[in-house]
Structures are given as C-alpha cells and as structure tokens.
Amino acid sequence: MSNxxxxxxxxFVIVLxxxxxxxxxxxxxxxxxxxxxxxxxxxxxxxGGKHVVLIAQEVDNPFWRMVETGAKEAAEQLGMKIDYxxxxxxxxxxxxxxxxxxxxxxxxxxxxxxxNNQRYKLLISQAIDQGIPVITVDADEPMSRRLAYVxxxxxxAGERMGELxxxxxxxAGQVGVIIGSELADNQQxxxxxxxxxxxxxxxxxxxxxxxxxxxxxxxxxxxxxMMNQYPSITSIVGLSSLDAIGIVxxxxxxxxxxxxxxxxxxxxxxxxxxxxxxxxxSIVQQPQEIGxxxxxxxxxxxxSGSIPVQSFTKTDILDKNNLKASVSSP
Amino acid sequence: MNIRRMxxxxxxxxxxxxxxxxxFIFDSGRTVQQSYNVMLDRVLLYKxxxxxxxxxxxxxxxxxLDRTENSRQSYTSQREELTxxxxxxxxxxxxxxxxDLTVRSYRNMIDTFIAQEAVVIEALNGQEPLxxxxxxxxxxxxxxxxSEEGYxxxxxxxxxxxxFYRQILxxxxxxxxxxxAILILNTLISIAFAYWISLRITVPIKQLASTARQxxxxxxxxxxxPISEHNEFGILSKAFVRMxxxxxxxxxxxxxxxxxxxxxxELELEVLQNQINPHFLFNSLNVIxxxxxxxxxxxxxxxxxxxxxLLRYNLRNLDRPVMLRDEVExxxxxxxxxxxxxxxRIQFETDIDESGLDVYVPVLTLQPILENVFVxxxxxxxxxxxxxxxxxxxxxxxxxxxSDNGVGMSxxxxxxxxxxxxxxxxxxxxxxxxxLGTRNVFRRLELFYGRNNLIDIHSEPxxxxxxxIRIPVARKEDGDVSLTxxx
Numbered sequence: 001m002s003n004x005x006x007x008x009x010x011x012f013v014i015v016l017x018x019x020x021x022x023x024x025x026x027x028x029x030x031x032x033x034x035x036x037x038x039x040x041x042x043x044x045x046x047x048g049g050k051h052v053v054l055i056a057q058e059v060d061n062p063f064w065r066m067v068e069t070g071a072k073e074a075a076e077q078l079g080m081k082i083d084y085x086x087x088x089x090x091x092x093x094x095x096x097x098x099x100x101x102x103x104x105x106x107x108x109x110x111x112x113x114x115x116n117n118q119r120y121k122l123l124i125s126q127a128i129d130q131g132i133p134v135i136t137v138d139a140d141e142p143m144s145r146r147l148a149y150v151x152x153x154x155x156x157a158g159e160r161m162g163e164l165x166x167x168x169x170x171x172a173g174q175v176g177v178i179i180g181s182e183l184a185d186n187q188q189x190x191x192x193x194x195x196x197x198x199x200x201x202x203x204x205x206x207x208x209x210x211x212x213x214x215x216x217x218x219x220x221x222x223x224x225x226m227m228n229q230y231p232s233i234t235s236i237v238g239l240s241s242l243d244a245i246g247i248v249x250x251x252x253x254x255x256x257x258x259x260x261x262x263x264x265x266x267x268x269x270x271x272x273x274x275x276x277x278x279x280x281x282s283i284v285q286q287p288q289e290i291g292x293x294x295x296x297x298x299x300x301x302x303x304s305g306s307i308p309v310q311s312f313t314k315t316d317i318l319d320k321n322n323l324k325a326s327v328s329s330p
Numbered sequence: 331m332n333i334r335r336m337x338x339x340x341x342x343x344x345x346x347x348x349x350x351x352x353x354f355i356f357d358s359g360r361t362v363q364q365s366y367n368v369m370l371d372r373v374l375l376y377k378x379x380x381x382x383x384x385x386x387x388x389x390x391x392x393x394x395l396d397r398t399e400n401s402r403q404s405y406t407s408q409r410e411e412l413t414x415x416x417x418x419x420x421x422x423x424x425x426x427x428x429x430d431l432t433v434r435s436y437r438n439m440i441d442t443f444i445a446q447e448a449v450v451i452e453a454l455n456g457q458e459p460l461x462x463x464x465x466x467x468x469x470x471x472x473x474x475x476x477s478e479e480g481y482x483x484x485x486x487x488x489x490x491x492x493x494f495y496r497q498i499l500x501x502x503x504x505x506x507x508x509x510x511a512i513l514i515l516n517t518l519i520s521i522a523f524a525y526w527i528s529l530r531i532t533v534p535i536k537q538l539a540s541t542a543r544q545x546x547x548x549x550x551x552x553x554x555x556p557i558s559e560h561n562e563f564g565i566l567s568k569a570f571v572r573m574x575x576x577x578x579x580x581x582x583x584x585x586x587x588x589x590x591x592x593x594x595x596e597l598e599l600e601v602l603q604n605q606i607n608p609h610f611l612f613n614s615l616n617v618i619x620x621x622x623x624x625x626x627x628x629x630x631x632x633x634x635x636x637x638x639x640l641l642r643y644n645l646r647n648l649d650r651p652v653m654l655r656d657e658v659e660x661x662x663x664x665x666x667x668x669x670x671x672x673x674x675r676i677q678f679e680t681d682i683d684e685s686g687l688d689v690y691v692p693v694l695t696l697q698p699i700l701e702n703v704f705v706x707x708x709x710x711x712x713x714x715x716x717x718x719x720x721x722x723x724x725x726x727x728x729x730x731x732x733s734d735n736g737v738g739m740s741x742x743x744x745x746x747x748x749x750x751x752x753x754x755x756x757x758x759x760x761x762x763x764x765x766l767g768t769r770n771v772f773r774r775l776e777l778f779y780g781r782n783n784l785i786d787i788h789s790e791p792x793x794x795x796x797x798x799i800r801i802p803v804a805r806k807e808d809g810d811v812s813l814t815x816x817x
Contacts, residue, residue, distance in 0.1 A: 014515075014522070017515065018515055018516070018519065021508055021511050021512045021515060022351075022354075022512060024504070024508045025354060025505060025508035025509055026354065029361060032365065032501045035365065035501070036361060039365065039494050051434055051435070081430075083432070100475075101439075101475040101478070101479070102435075104471075104475050105438045105442075105475075105479070106435075106442060
C-alpha cells in the first residue's frame with residue numbers, strides 16, 4: 001500500500017516538475033511572441049504630412065535641440081514632420097553636404113542656418129528651382145534666394161550689447177571684441193550693431209576685434225594676445241556663445257581681474273561665470289521660439305504664398321540678477 | 331485498470347506528450363525566426379537598393395566610356411532592377427516609427443537618382459558633347475547619398491530593434507534551457523512509464539510462474555499472488571485458486587473411492603473365506619433334495635431347495651447390485667429355512683408395496699439383518715416371536731423396516747451399530763452370522779448411495795428392535811453405474 005502511495009506521490013511530483021518546466025518554457029515563448037508583436041505593432045505607416053528638413057549647425061547642441069523642440073511642437077499642431085539633422089561637430093562643409101543631400105531627398109521645405117558660403121547659396125537656388133522652399137534660421141544667408149530669415153535680430157542684439165557695455169563702463173574706456181567667425185552673417189551683424197552704439201558714444205572705443213573660430217581655446221588665446229597688445233582694455237565682449245568662457249580663461253592666464261566680460265547665450269559655463277561674477281552679463285536668444293516661428297512662417301507660406309522676409313525673435317539680458325533657465329547658441 | 335486499457339492510455343499519452351513537447355519547441359523556434367524576418371526583410375531591401383544604386387552608376391559609367399549597345403543594355407537592365415526595388419520599397423507601407431521621414435527621403439533620393447540618370451542619357455544624345463559630365467557628377471553624388479541614407483536607415487533599424495533583440499536573445503536562451511530540461515525530463519518520464527508498464531506485466535507473470543512451480547512440485551496449499559481483480563492477471567490468479575480447489579477436491583474423492591474399493595475387496599475375501607467349498611455344498615444339497623423327493627419327504631426336499639437357493643444367492647458376485655425384489659425373495663427363502671428350525675415359535679409378516687421393488691440395492695442387504703434378528707433378537711424366546719418386513723414407497727425413497735418383538739438392545743449397542751467408524755463391540759458374537767454383519771450392511775449401503783443417514787434403529791431392551799433403511803429411488807441408475815464401474 002505504501003509502495004502504491006509512493007508511486008502516486010512520485011508521479012505527482014514528476015507531473016508538477018514537468019508542468020513547471022512547461023510553464024517556464026511557454027512563458028519564454030510567450031515573451032518572445034509578445035516582443036515580436038511589439039516590434040510589429042510599433043511599425044507605423046507613413047501618414048503623409050509635410051516633410052520639413054531642419055539642418056542644425058551641430059546636431060547635439062542644446063541650442064539647436066531647443067530649436068528642434070520648438071519646431072516639432074509647432075509642426076505637430078500643423079500636421080508637419082520635422083526631420084532634424086546636422087554635423088556631429090561644427091563643420092560648415094558637412095552642413096553644405098547635408099543641404100545637398102536633403103535637396104536630393106525632395107522634402108517639402110528646408111530650414112538651414114546661413115553660413116555665408118558661395119556653394120551654399122547655389123544649393124539654395126537649386127532647391128528653390130526644384131520648388132523646395134528654404135528658410136534660414138539663427139543666421140541668415142544674405143544674397144541668396146532663401147524665402148525668409150527667422151531668428152534673432154542680430155543687429156539689434158549687437159546694439160543691446162553695446163548699450164549694456166556703455167552703461168556699465170559709464171561711456172569711457174577701451175573695448176576688445178571676440179567674434180565667432182569672420183564670415184558668419186549673424187556675427188557680422190552683431191558686430192555692426194555693437195559698433196554703431198559704441199561709435200555714437202564719446203570716450204569709448206573698440207580697441208581690437210579678433211575671431212575665435214567658434215573655439216573656446218582660440219578665444220582664450222586671442223584674449224591673451226589682445227590683452228598683451230592693449231593692456232588698457234577694460235571690457236571684452238564675446239559675440240558667440242563659447243567666447244565668454246574663453247575670454248575668462250584668457251584673462252586668468254594674463255592675471256587680469258579688472259576687466260569686465262560680456263558674452264552671448266547661456267551655456268552652463270557662462271551661467272556659472274555670471275554666478276561667480278567672472279562674466280558681467282550675457283545676451284540670451286530664444287531658440288525654442290526660433291523653431292516655432294520658423295514653422296509658423298512656413299505654414300503661412302504654404303497657405304498664402306507670401307511671407308515677410310525677416311521674422312525676428314526676442315533676446316534677453318542675463319546677469320547676476322536674473323539667472324534663469326535657458327540655453328545657448330554655440 | 332486492466333493491462334489492455336492501461337496500454338491504450340499510457341502509450342498514446344506518451345506519444346501525445348512527446349509530440350506536444352516537440353511541437354512547442356518547433357513553434358517557439360518559428361516565433362523567433364519570425365522576429366528575425368520582421369526586421370531582416372526591410373534591412374535587406376535597404377541594403378539591396380544601396381548596392382543596386384552603386385551598380386547602376388557603374389553600369390552607366392561603363393556605358394559612358396565605351397558607348398556600346400552591350401553596355402547600354404546592361405545599364406538598362408540595372409536601371410529596371412533599381413526601379414523594381416524602388417517599387418517594392420513603396421509597397422512596403424509599414425516602417426518603424428522613427429524612420430518614416432527617412433524612408434520617404436530615401437525613396438525620393440532614388441527617384442532623384444533615376445531622374446538624374448535620365449538627364450545624363452539625354453545630354454549624351456544632345457548637341458554639346460561633354461554636357462553630360464556635370465550631370466553625371468550630380469548623379470554620382472546622389473548615388474553616394476542613397477548609399478549613405480540606406481546605411482543610415484539600416485543603422486536606425488538595427489538600433490531600434492537592439493533592445494528587442496537583446497530581450498529576445500535572453501528569452502531564446504531561457505527557452506532553449508527549459509526546452510532541453512523538458513526533453514530530458516520527458517525522456518525520463520517515458521522510461522519510467524515504460525519500466526512501470528513492464529513491471530505491471532512481468533511481476534504478476536513471475537508470481538504466477540512461481541506459484542505454478544510450487545503447485546507442480548506438489549504443494550497444493552501454495553497461495554496464489556494477490557493481484558487486483560480488474561487486472562487480467564487477477565483473473566489468471568483466480569483461475570489458479572479455483573484449479574487448486576478442484577485438484578484438492580478431486581484428490582479427496584479419489585482417496586474415498588480407493589477406500590471403497592479396498593472395503594469391497596475385503597468383503598469379497600471375507601465372503602469367499604466363509605463359503606467353504608460352497609459348490610460342493612450346493613451340489614450335495616441338490617442331491618439331498620432329489621433324494622428326499624424320491625423318498626417322499628417333500629418338506630425336506632423343499633427345505634433343501636430353499637437352502638440351495640439361499641446358497642446360490644450367497645454365491646453371487648458381490649459387486650453387482652440386485653433388485654430389491656430379489657432381496658425380498660432371498661429374505662423369504664432365508665425365513666423359510668429358519669422357520670424349519672423354529673417352527674411355530676416365530677411368525678413372519680410382510681407388508682410390501684410391490685410397485686417399489688424395482689430399485690437396485692447392494693446384494694445381501696436384508697438377509698444379514700434378518701439373520702441378526704434371529705441370532706440376537708428372538709433366539710431366546712420360547713414362543714410368540716414376531717418378525718415383520720415392511721416396504722413402503724415414500725416420495726423419492728423406499729422405506730424398508732425390519733422389526734421384531736425380541737429382547738431389543740441397549741443404547742450402547744445401538745450406537746455401536748450405527749457408528750460405523752468405531753470398532754465393533756465384543757458382545758457381538760462371532761461365528762453366529764453368515765459373515766456379513768449388520769455393520770457391514772450399513773457401511774455398504776452408505777458407500778453404494780454415497781450418503782449417510784440411511785439407517786435408523788429403534789430399540790430398547792425388552793421392547794423389540796426396528797431397523798429402518800431408506801433407499802433413494804433416484805439413485806438406482808447411478809448406483810448401478812458406479813458399482814459396475816468399480817469392478
């Protein structure tokens with residue numbers, strides 16, 4: 001009898017173990033099936049909608065990511081799709097290449113940063129010829145056939161910078177200027193705007209203008225050279241986002257602490273500089289607004305066929321008093 | 331559960347189990363395969379298009395260089411292939427969510443490339459001989475974009491699927507492990523089941539075989555294996571038990587019949603010993619009878635004839651049963667002789683139902699009892715002795731009663747007469763009988779009919795004796811057969 005009972009018990013245990021194995025096996029199978037199903041379900045049909053290519057200056061730059069966010073938010077509401085791309089490192093040649101590639105892909109519109117390049121202008125013309133509207137963002141491409149420019153009024157931003165410096169210095173002293181690029185339209189406009197204010201003020205003048213080539217290291221080097229050449233400089237202005245930090249580094253290298261630094265945009269380092277007082281103030285753009293505005297302008301173009309050639313977005317002054325969250329253009 | 335049903339259930343169950351496990355493993359393999367197909371189809375298409383575009387460009391270049399009909403045809407077929415691939419790309423409406431725009435761009439780029447190639451060919455046939463060069467360069471760049479975009483798409487697809495694939499790989503590994511475990515366990519279970527079934531068959535066979543060996547060795551008491559009755563072996567085991575019982579019974583019967591034979595032989599021997607030269611006596615009696623008749627002594631002659639008949643009857647073969655009628659006649663003859671001796675001192679009465687006399691009874695049933703009556707019952711009586719023989723039919727038996735009004739017998743004697751297996755009492759005087767004692771008669775009756783309780787004796791000292799014999803009528807044929815068979 002006990003023999004029979006042990007048989008039954010053994011059989012029961014075996015069936016239990018076997019059932020457990022089967023359940024484990026089936027659960028694995030089910031999970032795979034579920035994953036495959038997810039893969040299948042996650043596939044989406046191309047629902048149409050306008051295909052808009054946004055070519056950034058640098059793909060993972062926070063400033064350009066904000067532009068992308070703004071553009072995507074607006075595009076979603078208007079039934080458009082933003083195809084965001086850009087060089088991994090800042091590289092105008094790659095920007096040109098991306099523009100050409102985008103034209104080959106025949107999108108419904110292209111947003112691109114102006115880089116003041118002859119071949120770039122030709123490609124914009126080619127796109128317009130093929131019926132692809134091109135809108136420049138952040139920096140304009142003057143003398144090209146682009147439909148419109150959307151972004152900061154760089155002349156005005158330069159003017160504000162000038163006013164800021166004049167106010168802080170009391171309208172006296174020598175000013176050094178570091179610009180990001182000799183070629184870029186936005187840099188030139190900022191410099192012009194700045195100059196116009198300085199020029200109209202007696203007792204203050206620009207001692208030197210140097211280019212950092214959008215490099216922090218070069219900005220530091222140029223600062224050092226400039227300070228050695230013109231020791232009487234009391235304020236230095238950086239017109240592109242990395243300049244202010246580079247200037248601070250350059251000043252540290254020369255051991256000067258009596259020079260006020262002004263910058264552009266609000267990189268994290270710039271904000272820290274402002275917080276510790278190394279940087280006096282910064283002119284901050286609104287990248288998200290730029291993206292949003294670009295899409296709205298494009299939508300208006302699709303609707304009515306005519307749009308204003310320039311749409312400006314606002315700038316703010318960031319100083320110790322109003323350190324607030326925003327991001328910067330490189 | 332009987333073995334047939336067990337085999338019917340267990341074997342298909344094992345088959346189903348094995349096949350189910352095999353199917354599960356197969357099906358899961360298919361699911362995994364499917365997951366690969368989901369992505370590979372598109373990835374392969376992207377890659378094919380990228381390669382085809384390059385191939386197309388090479389063919390165009392070859393044509394531009396040698397301008398032969400052959401290379402033009404090769405270019406045309408390449409272009410057709412690309413157009414075909416472009417169509418299958420359009421037909422593939424579903425993409426992963428992040429690549430819809432890229433796929434759209436990819437399609438447009440291929441279109442651009444095809445259009446640019448057409449422009450190159452057109453320019454080739456145009457007015458300016460070298461105008462195509464610029465267009466070719468454009469097409470070349472577009473081809474580079476197509477390749478780049480294609481590889482980008484593959485890259486995006488792969489990185490999109492990467493987390494899925496990592497999980498699928500983990501699950502596949504787990505599935506494989508469990509699958510192997512299931513296969514091993516399944517094999518073990520199958521072996522265990524097979525072993526179990528074989529035990530269920532071989533163990534009872536072994537037990538039965540051992541019992542059979544014991545029985546064949548003469549041990550009829552060997553207990554059969556305890557097997558459930560629902561099993562076929564249970565039936566076998568039960569049959570074994572029945573066979574043993576039958577054997578035991580048969581052996582007992584055989585012993586009994588041997589005893590009967592032995593007894594009959596003994597009786598025969600006794601009879602022969604008692605009849606000293608019976609034929610000489612018989613012949614002498616015949617001579618005396620004749621002589622008595624010649625001399626005119628008729629009574630003596632009759633008596634001698636009776637004596638002769640009596641002797642003849644006693645010389646019969648004891649094996650053969652006789653009719654009750656013959657027994658009665660014999661008893662009468664005996665009485666006649668006795669009456670010659672006792673004369674008026676005894677009275678013999680008969681009350682016989684003639685219809686019942688055609689039954690077989692063992693020979694010398696009545697005469698020895700009568701003899702006993704004369705020897706013990708009425709010998710001492712001077713007069714008025716009465717002996718009565720009554721035969722009546724009662725349902726399926728004949729009732730024979732032999733009664734006298736003699737001295738009777740004590741209870742002890744009565745018991746010793748009825749108790750056939752005990753030793754006879756010494757008071758039974760030897761030499762006074764013909765050799766066939768009352769007890770022998772009773773014993774023979776029991777053996778002949780194969781049952782007890784045929785005899786009863788009513789007696790008290792001084793009150794006479796009545797011997798009652800019941801002869802079963804139904805047994806007359808059987809008795810005949812069994813008695814003749816014995817000889």
